[in-house]
Amino acid sequence: MTALPQPPGHLLSIEEYSALGEDEHGRYELQEGRLLVSPSPSMDHMIVIARLVVQLDGQLPRGLQVVPDVDVDLQLAPPDQPGWSRRPDLLIVTDAAAERVRSEGGLARASEVLVAVEVVSPGSKRTDHVIKRGEYADAGIPRYWIVDLDDPFTLIDCQLAGGLGYQDAGATAGTFATEVTDASGAVRFSVRLDLDRLLRR
Template sequence: MTAVPEETPRPKLAVVPHLLTVAEYAELGEVESGYTELQEGRLLMVPSPAPRHNLASLELAIRLRGQLSDDLVVIQDVDVDLELAPPGAPGFSRRPDVLVVRRPALKRVEEEGGLIRASEVEVVIEIVSPGSYRTDHVIKREEYAAAGIPRYWIVDLAEPISLVDCQLAGEFGYQQAPDVVGKFETTAPCAIVLRIDDLV
């Protein structure tokens, strides 16, 4: 008789009897399939990205890292408290593909715990996946603008690869520049030049 190896149990998402605050969400940790985001206290399962998506995210982070001013740092795939609700209320948290944050945010998280805060973010970047077009272009765009994040870049890997630069314009939300293909240049949050046609 052949012994069948036991499967190592993976953590399961607990049934949550109420809407979660951001602090409660942060305590959940990783779950068995993909990862979660939090929208007004409700857990959203987000499938893990495809390899092409991950490659583009890594390339963006590498290209940004060498161009950022000393007070900024690029990080990937971390939860952000959008600060759209008081601490005890059902909260909002997203996990963007790439972030540009102020360097002191890292020290604060190390010392105090919790998540990166929207008020510490200079640029949030989402790479469009199959099935995320409306979420990235409408829902997250509205949430990131409401959270006061100055710039939101949406990268679409469909040929030709393009980048949409959304810039916060006060009460009007994001003003959107035309889609960029080939070379993207900006002066905010610092001087950055990105070739986006060869990300993957």
């Protein structure tokens, strides 16, 4: 990602970023008020995202949604201060979060996200494995899955561990199975993903 020029001395708040509108900020993200842009994803990247959506959608209980490619306010700063907004490849959120955005506008909020998923691209390895991992943990997102398309396809399941940030058990290949619970323990569901079928039939 590279930073786009900003007006001198002007860093964007979440309010200003949200007001840009979908057509204007496209695949942009906001990092401490600085607008960043990503190159368009590859075809393989988009195929993997589509197949993840299909696998996840059939397993989520009523009341949850899997949503690709939407902005998330990481809530790391007040709305009128230089902010952080990321655009994960996938989110798992509640129906209530989707309804709030539908009725109020604005962005999804980190506090509404159960799982954030990034599919690693050649130019995003450090961003996904280090920078976003730290930001998502700071934002309190309970689970962060990093899907790597290097052969063999793998998934790293990062789980919040109190003040220690994310902890993980290393990369999983083949079949990934886990149980996801929200911070309150009120929402609990199981997920099983066939990683080998994300790109190959």
